Every structure is written in C-alpha cells, then in structure tokens.
Amino acid sequence: xxxxxxxxxxxxxxxxxxxxxxxxxxxxxxGISMWGAPSSGKSTFGAALGVALEKHPYERWRLRGVxxxxxxxxxxxxxxxxxxxxxxxxxxxxxxxxxxxxxxxERAGMRGLLGLTRRDRTERIALHLRDGPGRxxxxxxxxxxxxxxxxxxxxxACAGFIFLYDPVSEHTMGDSYQHTSALLAxxxxxxxxxxGGYLPQHLAVCLAKLxxxxxxxxxxxxxxxxxxxxxxxxxxxxDYLAEEFFARMCRASPNPAAxxxxxxxxxxxxxxxxxxxxxxxxxxYVNPSTGRFDPGDYRNVIAEPGEKPKIRxxxxxxxxxxxxxxxxxxxxxSQS
Amino acid sequence: MMVLSERxxxxxxxxxxxxxxxxxxxxxxxxxxxxxFSPQDFVYxxxxxxxxxxxxxxxxxxxxxxxKNPRTGLPTHLGLAIHETAxxxxxxxxxxxxxxxxxxxxxxxxxxxxxxxxxxxxxxVSYRQLYHGFQRRTLPADDEPIAADxxxxxxxxxxxxxxxxxxxxxxxxxLTTQPVCILGASEISLDRRLRFIDLVMSGLxxxxxxxxxxxxxxxxxxTMHKHRLFFASAPRDDPRATFSDALDGAVxxxxxxxxVVVEWGRVDTARxxxxxxxxxxxxxxxxxxxxxxxxxxxxVPVDLKDKHAIREMLRRVxxxxxxxxxxxxxxxxxxxxxxxxxxxxxxxxxxxxxxLSKGAExxxxxxxxxxxxxxxxxxxxxxxxxxxxxxxxxxxxxxxxVLDGPLTYERYLRxxxxxKTPMQQNAALLQALDRRRAEPADPTWLLVRRGIGDTxxxxxxxxxxxxxxxxxxxxxxxxxxxxATGSAGAGDFNSGEPTLRPEHGRxxxxxxxxxxxxxxxxxxAEFIRLGYLAPALDRYxxxxxxxxxxxxxxxxxxxxGNRLSKRNIKEVxxxxxxxxxxxxxxxxxxxxxxxxxxxxxEYGRARSANLxxxxxxxxxxxxxxxxxxxxxxxxxxxxxxxxxxxVMVMLVYLSHLF
Numbered sequence: 001x002x003x004x005x006x007x008x009x010x011x012x013x014x015x016x017x018x019x020x021x022x023x024x025x026x027x028x029x030x031g032i033s034m035w036g037a038p039s040s041g042k043s044t045f046g047a048a049l050g051v052a053l054e055k056h057p058y059e060r061w062r063l064r065g066v067x068x069x070x071x072x073x074x075x076x077x078x079x080x081x082x083x084x085x086x087x088x089x090x091x092x093x094x095x096x097x098x099x100x101x102x103x104x105x106e107r108a109g110m111r112g113l114l115g116l117t118r119r120d121r122t123e124r125i126a127l128h129l130r131d132g133p134g135r136x137x138x139x140x141x142x143x144x145x146x147x148x149x150x151x152x153x154x155x156x157a158c159a160g161f162i163f164l165y166d167p168v169s170e171h172t173m174g175d176s177y178q179h180t181s182a183l184l185a186x187x188x189x190x191x192x193x194x195x196g197g198y199l200p201q202h203l204a205v206c207l208a209k210l211x212x213x214x215x216x217x218x219x220x221x222x223x224x225x226x227x228x229x230x231x232x233x234x235x236x237x238x239d240y241l242a243e244e245f246f247a248r249m250c251r252a253s254p255n256p257a258a259x260x261x262x263x264x265x266x267x268x269x270x271x272x273x274x275x276x277x278x279x280x281x282x283x284x285y286v287n288p289s290t291g292r293f294d295p296g297d298y299r300n301v302i303a304e305p306g307e308k309p310k311i312r313x314x315x316x317x318x319x320x321x322x323x324x325x326x327x328x329x330x331x332x333x334s335q336s
Numbered sequence: 337m338m339v340l341s342e343r344x345x346x347x348x349x350x351x352x353x354x355x356x357x358x359x360x361x362x363x364x365x366x367x368x369x370x371x372x373f374s375p376q377d378f379v380y381x382x383x384x385x386x387x388x389x390x391x392x393x394x395x396x397x398x399x400x401x402x403x404k405n406p407r408t409g410l411p412t413h414l415g416l417a418i419h420e421t422a423x424x425x426x427x428x429x430x431x432x433x434x435x436x437x438x439x440x441x442x443x444x445x446x447x448x449x450x451x452x453x454x455x456x457x458x459x460x461v462s463y464r465q466l467y468h469g470f471q472r473r474t475l476p477a478d479d480e481p482i483a484a485d486x487x488x489x490x491x492x493x494x495x496x497x498x499x500x501x502x503x504x505x506x507x508x509x510x511l512t513t514q515p516v517c518i519l520g521a522s523e524i525s526l527d528r529r530l531r532f533i534d535l536v537m538s539g540l541x542x543x544x545x546x547x548x549x550x551x552x553x554x555x556x557x558x559t560m561h562k563h564r565l566f567f568a569s570a571p572r573d574d575p576r577a578t579f580s581d582a583l584d585g586a587v588x589x590x591x592x593x594x595x596v597v598v599e600w601g602r603v604d605t606a607r608x609x610x611x612x613x614x615x616x617x618x619x620x621x622x623x624x625x626x627x628x629x630x631x632x633x634x635x636v637p638v639d640l641k642d643k644h645a646i647r648e649m650l651r652r653v654x655x656x657x658x659x660x661x662x663x664x665x666x667x668x669x670x671x672x673x674x675x676x677x678x679x680x681x682x683x684x685x686x687x688x689x690x691x692l693s694k695g696a697e698x699x700x701x702x703x704x705x706x707x708x709x710x711x712x713x714x715x716x717x718x719x720x721x722x723x724x725x726x727x728x729x730x731x732x733x734x735x736x737x738v739l740d741g742p743l744t745y746e747r748y749l750r751x752x753x754x755x756k757t758p759m760q761q762n763a764a765l766l767q768a769l770d771r772r773r774a775e776p777a778d779p780t781w782l783l784v785r786r787g788i789g790d791t792x793x794x795x796x797x798x799x800x801x802x803x804x805x806x807x808x809x810x811x812x813x814x815x816x817x818x819x820a821t822g823s824a825g826a827g828d829f830n831s832g833e834p835t836l837r838p839e840h841g842r843x844x845x846x847x848x849x850x851x852x853x854x855x856x857x858x859x860x861a862e863f864i865r866l867g868y869l870a871p872a873l874d875r876y877x878x879x880x881x882x883x884x885x886x887x888x889x890x891x892x893x894x895x896x897g898n899r900l901s902k903r904n905i906k907e908v909x910x911x912x913x914x915x916x917x918x919x920x921x922x923x924x925x926x927x928x929x930x931x932x933x934x935x936x937x938e939y940g941r942a943r944s945a946n947l948x949x950x951x952x953x954x955x956x957x958x959x960x961x962x963x964x965x966x967x968x969x970x971x972x973x974x975x976x977x978x979x980x981x982x983v984m985v986m987l988v989y990l991s992h993l994f
Binding site: 038039069072073076089093094095096097098146150169172173303308309 | 356361362363364384386388389390392440442444555560561568569570571574
C-alpha cells in the first residue's frame with residue numbers, strides 16, 4: 001500500500017472512531033503548506049503566484065479558486081499586488097486556499113479528421129495552500145497552543161512544503177532556525193515511522209526577497225547571478241546554484257544556528273524530494289521606457305519612513321511559479 | 337432590544353492590548369491588566385476567538401467571546417475584542433501606538449475587554465452597549481482594570497419586521513449546534529451587524545450569551561475559527577468536504593460541524609429542519625416584543641454546543657409568558673407595539689391582562705412614576721384603533737396604574753399631562769374615568785361627564801340623584817378661586833388639592849350655580865357667604881366681562897328678583913366677606929339703574945373699605961403725624977396775628993384815652 005494512501009486512511013479513522021467514513025466527493029487531503037519566520041513573505045509569495053503564472057512567457061498554467069472563498073482571496077491578493085501596489089497585511093491566523101493549477105488544452109472539443117471530438121487533456125493540479133503566521137512555529141511562545149497543534153496536524157497531512165527563508169529578516173531577527181527546527185520535529189513526531197525514515201513530503205526551499213538590495217548584492221558577490229537576456233535582462237539565480245547560495249546566506253546570518261538549517265533540511269527530507277529556489281515575489285524594477293533591467297535602478301519597493309511600503313511598478317515574480325509547479329508535478333505523480 | 341435604565345451602568349473590565357511595536361515582526365501581547373486573568377489567559381482568549389486576518393480597510397470589527405475563570409474553570413466572563421488599526425488621525429491611538437511594524441506592514445491591534453457575566457446579565461447589557469461603552473475608552477498606562485459607563489445606545493434605525501423574522505430563523509439555527517455563517521452583508525455597517533447579533537441573541541435566553549462566540553466579520557480562509565455566529569464574505573466549508581457521521585451527522589475535515597450558511601436578509605435560506613429549532617419556532621412569543629424581555633430575565637448559562645442544555649432552555653422558553661415582565665416592561669412593549677403598529681392582537685390582549693392583574697397589586701411610587709412617564713411617552717391614553725375591541729380593559733388597566741386610587745382632581749391633572757390630544761376626543765377614556773369617580777360632588781367627575789357630552793341639566797340631575805349638598809360645588813368653586821388668587825378663603829375645603837384651572841371651573845360653573853339655586857331654595861345667606869360667586873366668576877371668566885356680568889345678573893335676579901332696592905344694593909356690594917367685583921357692580925347697576933350713583937358709592941365704599949380708614953382714625957392719625965415745619969409756620973402766623981391784634985387793641989384803647 002502506498003504510504004500516502006495509508007496515511008490518508010489513518011487520518012480518516014483517527015480519533016473519530018470506526019463509524020466515520022469518507023464520502024466519495026471528498027477532495028484530496030494533500031496540499032502545500034508554507035512555513036517560514038514572521039515577515040518572511042509567505043503571504044506575498046502566495047499572492048504573487050497567480051501573477052507569476054499569468055506572466056510566464058511560455059507556460060500556460062493559470063491559477064483558479066476551487067471554492068468561493070479561495071477564489072475571492074485569489075482575486076483580492078492579486079489585486080492588491082498588481083493594482084494598488086500594496087503588500088498583504090501580516091498574517092494573524094492561518095489561511096487556507098483551495099486553489100487549482102490549470103493547464104488548458106487549446107484543442108479540447110475540436111473535431112479530428114474522422115470527425116471525432118478530441119478528448120479534453122486539460123491538466124489540473126489541486127493546490128491546497130496554507131499560509132500560517134510565523135509565530136505558530138515559535139517553540140517558546142506558540143507551539144503548545146491548540147491553534148498551533150491544529151496547524152501541525154494540517155501540515156502533517158500535506159504533500160508538500162514551501163519553506164521561505166528570508167535573509168533580510170534573518171539578519172535582524174535570526175529566528176529561522178528556531179521556527180524550522182521545532183516545527184519539523186513536531187511534524188516528524190506526528191508522522192513518525194514513515195518508510196525510509198524521511199518525511200514523506202516534498203520540500204521547496206525558497207530563499208526569498210532577491211529583489212532586496214542586500215540579497216542581490218550578496219548574490220552578485222557569490223557570483224550566482226544570471227540574467228534573463230531573452231526577456232528584460234533581469235537577474236535571477238539558476239536553480240542549480242540556489243542550494244549553494246542558500247547555504248552561503250545561512251552562514252551569513254548573525255545567528256550561528258542558521259548554518260545548521262541546510263543539513264537539518266537534508267536530514268528530514270529525501271534528497272530527491274528537496275529542491276532549492278531563489279525567489280522574489282515582486283521582482284526587480286524594469287524601466288518601462290527601455291523595457292530592460294537597469295543595475296543602477298532596480299528597487300521595486302518604495303519605503304518611506306512612517307509610510308506603508310508600496311510597490312513601485314508592475315511586479316515581475318522570479319521563481320515563484322517554479323517551486324509550486326515542481327511540487328504540484330511531484331504530488332500529481334505520487335497520486336497517479 | 338434590551339431594556340436598560342436610562343442611567344449609565346458603570347462596569348469594571350479587565351483588558352489586554354494585542355498587536356506589535358514598531359520593532360516587532362509578529363504579533364504579541366503588548367500589555368494587559370492585572371487581575372483574574374493572566375497574560376497567558378488573554379493570549380489564549382484572543383487567539384482562540386480570532387476572526388483571522390482581516391482587511392484593514394474593513395476595520396474596526398468586533399468579536400465577542402467568553403472566558404473561563406482560571407481558578408474555577410467555569411465560564412464566568414464575557415469578552416469583547418475590538419480589532420482596529422492605529423489610524424494616524426485617531427487621537428486615542430495615533431501617538432501611543434505604531435502604525436507599521438518592522439517590516440512596514442500595517443498593524444492590526446486588538447483591544448480586548450472582559451467583564452463578569454453576572455454583572456452583564458443583571459443589567460441585560462447588549463453587545464452593542466458593550467462596544468459603545470469601550471470603543472472610546474483609552475487603555476491606561478498601568479495595569480489597573482478600567483471602568484466604563486454603558487449608556488443606552490440610541491437606535492438610529494429600528495429593525496424591520498423582515499429583519500426580525502430573519503433573526504428568529506438564525507436564532508433557531510443556532511439551536512442545531514452548528515455554527516451559523518451569514519453571507520452577503522458586506523455593505524452592512526459594523527454597528528448594524530452588532531445590532532443584528534444582539535437581535536438574534538435577544539430571541540434566545542440571555543444565558544446563551546454566557547458561552548457564545550460571535551464575530552462581525554471573519555476571514556473565510558481562516559477555516560479554523562471558533563465562532564458560532566459570524567459574518568463572512570464566503571462560506572468556509574466546501575460542501576464536498578463534509579463527512580457523514582453516524583452519531584453527530586455531518587462533520588468537516590477538521591471534525592467540526594459544518595456551518596449553516598444563510599444569506600443576509602433571506603429567510604428562505606435559514607429554514608429550520610432540526611427538531612429543536614422547529615420546537616423553538618413554535619413558541620407563541622416568537623416575534624413578539626415581549627419575548628426578548630422575558631428571555632433576557634433567564635440568565636442560566638447555556639452552552640449552544642450542548643443539545644441537552646438547549647432542550648432544557650427550550651422547556652423554560654415555552655413557559656415564558658408576558659406575566660414574567662415587570663409592569664414597566666409590559667407598558668413599554670404595549671407602547672412600542674401601538675406606536676409602530678406591530679405586534680399581534682393577541683399580544684396586545686396579553687399585555688392588557690397582565691397590566692390589569694399587576695396593576696391591582698401595590699406598586700412603589702417610583703414604579704408608578706415610571707409607568708406615568710411611559711404612558712406619556714407612548715401617548716397611551718390616545719384613542720388607538722388597534723385596541724378598539726378591548727378599549728374598556730385597556731383604559732381600565734392604564735388608569736389603574738396611573739391613578740393609584742379613585743379619580744381626584746390632582747390625578748386628573750396628572751392624567752392630562754400624559755395626553756397629547758384633548759381628552760374630549762377619547763370617549764372610551766372618559767367612560768373609564770367615569771367608572772373610577774371618587775364621589776359625585778367632585779368637580780373632576782363633572783368634568784368627565786361634561787367631556788362625555790352631558791348637558792347642564794344632565795349634570796344637575798345626576799348631582800340631585802346622588803344627593804349632593806346644594807352649595808357644595810359652588811363653595812368649592814369659590815374657595816378654589818380665592819385660594820388661587822391668594823386671598824383668604826371662606827373655608828379650608830380640600831386645601832391640599834390643586835385649585836381648579838380656569839378652563840375647568842368655567843365648564844362646571846353654570847351647573848354648579850344652577851344646582852345651588854335650585855336646591856338651596858335661593859338661600860340668600862348662602863349667596864352672601866359666597867359673595868354671589870363673584871370671586872369665582874372673576875377667576876374662571878377672567879377677561880370675559882360680559883360673561884361675568886351675565887352670570888352675576890342671573891344670580892342676583894334669582895336671589896333678589898328683577899329689581900334691587902338700595903338696601904339690596906348695600907347688601908350685595910358690602911355685605912359679603914369678599915370685595916365686590918366690577919362685574920358684580922355692573923350687574924347691580926343693570927338691575928337698579930335708578931340707583932346707579934348709590935351703587936357706585938357703595939361699590940367704592942366696599943372696595944375701599946379695607947384700604948380707606950374711618951374719619952376718627954384719620955383724625956387720630958393726623959394728630960400723630962404733624963410736620964414740625966408746618967407747626968412752626970402756624971405758630972409764627974398765630975403769634976404775629978396775636979401781636980397785631982394786641983397792638984390794634986392797644987391802639988384803640990390809647991385812642992380812647994387821648
């Protein structure tokens with residue numbers, strides 16, 4: 001019996017007694033949970049996902065809400081980022097989004113040579129995204145509260161994680177290791193005894209806020225930056241260099257514990273199920289007149305003292321879609 | 337809905353402030369009061385009843401909750417949380433709180449207040465009152481609990497009948513033990529949402545508030561929230577994500593019961609199927625104005641997750657009757673129903689029966705004064721067509737409460753103060769007053785009979801039938817007139833009673849005089865004693881000389897005949913204890929034209945009798961009052977005159993000698 005099915009059946013009967021049964025219409029319990037320290041950009045990442053999909057020059061994926069609340073949230077989050085240029089407010093309580101990645105089939109319904117209607121080959125990948133506040137992962141303050149326990153339960157039932165590591169916030173707060181370590185321990189305890197000894201989930205490690213000047217300069221220093229010359233010259237960190245850059249940024253943290261993050265993640269997750277990305281939810285500023293990236297003027301956030309930070313121009317997410325698609329593809333693969 | 341006294345209720349609350357400082361990246365407890373609850377208790381309550389991440393543009397929003405006493409473990413306190421931003425233009429918060437956190441994100445603060453449930457239950461405090469009481473309350477810098485005045489919150493808009501019906505249906509849905517989610521209310525203000533929550537809860541016993549969590553807004557994507565009644569923009573449950581459970585029915589993935597989702601204002605979306613909900617909807621009090629007040633008196637804590645507690649509550653609810661209300665509340669319900677034209681006829685009848693039975697009991701003067709104020713406030717003594725079929729009972733019940741005994745003139749005047757329309761327009765009220773007369777000789781009764789439409793002859797006959805002494809009413813008229821003008825009276829008849837108002841005296845003057853004339857055998861001595869009722873005429877017909885003269889003439893003609901002799905004139909104008917009036921003089925002159933000068937002389941003498949002293953007195957007084965200057969002058973003149981005379985006599989004498 002596949003581990004995932006076994007886990008699902010276990011959940012279905014856990015605590016509820018043998019009389020509880022699932023209806024045939026029950027959606028898959030698998031979803032993607034995000035975690036990261038407070039203000040690491042989890043909500044902004046979720047908000048930018050739809051835009052990233054829509055802006056991608058080659059991919060035809062798009063995001064849709066499965067239910068009304070998720071659909072409304074999708075519209076609201078995107079509108080805030082794109083139209084009003086505002087960042088989402090800090091998450092106070094966990095938010096669940098039932099989204100679906102859709103890759104449309106352009107030729108669905110068309111008639112072939114023999115007059116037969118072509119089968120619809122639209123790809124659909126369920127994406128149950130959970131955006132929880134960072135404080136619930138703090139072992140000193142929150143991990144024992146009922147709400148945090150509930151969060152752990154839900155995360156344990158997920159098929160994939162997105163871990164957002166914000167080097168800017170880490171530099172001032174130094175709390176990423178603290179949040180990650182306690183949470184993983186709890187999830188591991190909850191799932192305990194998985195075949196192979198690893199956690200069964202896939203993990204996308206996202207080093208966030210590449211657009212921040214400090215992170216960008218660090219990337220330049222580390223010589224991990226490449227440029228998207230085919231589009232607008234905007235910089236990015238290729239995936240094969242992401243792990244190295246992540247480790248480097250962990251080492252740069254004033255909190256020495258952060259250096260332990262890469263090995264810890266590798267201990268908990270199977271090497272085939274972990275992948276590193278360097279992301280930016282809003283991307284770099286690109287001069288509208290030239291349409292090219294300008295190394296002397298690339299900040300896409302205007303932050304005046306005492307004012308709410310505003311997004312300067314259109315957002316150009318970097319590596320936001322990729323981790324989600326990677327997770328979704330693997331989740332899909334494991335479900336089939 | 338709740339009835340609070342108009343005086344503010346001061347309550348003490350423990351409090352906590354939740355949010356961030358400018359250097360924080362995540363939320364935490366900023367400060368709190370020291371008392372029953374520890375900071376951990378506050379954190380637990382704020383987190384447990386959080387509405388999720390709210391759009392800052394929709395703030396402020398309110399959540400209500402309950403807390404267990406950490407020592408006893410019993411639900412003893414209600415919590416009210418105000419979720420708000422530290423807007424820069426808010427003088428309460430702008431200077432003290434940071435608007436943005438370390439990451440530049442706008443901070444949503446939570447001011448949390450908790451108050452003992454017992455205190456609120458005693459005073460039947462609504463959530464809206466709590467909110468308005470705490471809204472402008474600044475949190476102290478120290479950790480002392482705060483006191484807040486809860487006032488009656490003005491109702492800027494009365495809930496419509498449709499809204500009430502919807503609230504009843506939502507209340508019924510709460511009895512299913514499932515959370516109730518209200519959609520489609522995005523345009524509804526916070527105050528109205530809060531009022532609606534109060535409206536829903538006023539349909540259940542007050543005790544259900546003891547363990548209720550409700551929110552004026554929740555984030556639907558925060559699916560783990562614990563609110564039992566809440567407003568949201570979208571349902572949180574996916575209908576496909578429910579499970580059937582052999583014991584408890586449907587459950588969601590997180591093993592809680594799925595929400596009952598209703599659309600704002602649409603009763604059809606809130607139809608009850610649960611047996612307890614249907615049982616509740618069969619209660620006769622539902623939709624009535626009295627029901628919330630009866631329910632507010634039932635403060636036994638009820639857990640809306642517990643079917644057993646719900647059924648026990650329903651049993652008590654079905655015993656709820658109008659009789660359980662206080663007299664004041666019953667009057668207020670009756671007044672509101674009549675004023676707004678709402679409420680069933682059966683309810684009106686119930687109110688009246690209850691008032692009749694309660695009014696017979698002894699009421700405190702304070703309660704009676706409150707009743708009087710309510711009667712005046714709702715103008716209950718007006719002729720309401722809706723009570724036409726039960727008018728007699730209606731007015732009997734009201735008069736019993738207001739009059740506190742038989743009808744006297746003082747009570748009659750109090751009654752008039754409660755009326756906004758002339759009493760003559762309300763025959764049923766007058767008839768009810770007629771039934772409560774004290775004695776036939778009381779002028780109030782005559783006023784009532786006059787209002788009903790009795791003529792002078794009817795009144796005279798009625799007085800005669802009741803063997804009222806002939807001069808009784810006339811004496812009252814004169815005495816009141818004299819008392820009112822401040823001069824000495826002929827007797828101390830009813831000296832504690834208010835004097836008759838001119839408009840009332842005018843109404844009963846004619847029958848009183850006619851009755852006296854007819855049944856006292858034109859006793860001249862009595863007329864003289866009463867001054868031919870001239871003082872009464874002067875007061876009750878003030879400014880109307882012709883009316884006074886006409887009536888004085890009529891009296892004199894009945895006493896003396898058509899002509900007056902000088903002796904009669906002297907008796908009329910100078911023989912009574914009261915000074916004659918101009919009208920009396922005019923009447924005398926008209927009846928004795930030949931003696932007009934004599935009459936005027938006598939009139940002047942009588943009028944000045946008390947003012948002009950007698951000759952002897954005048955002389956005596958003149959002796960006493962001699963001006964020294966005048967006396968010296970006189971003495972000099974006399975001396976000079978004497979000297980002149982002496983000199984002349986001497987000159988004459990000397991001329992004879994020489």
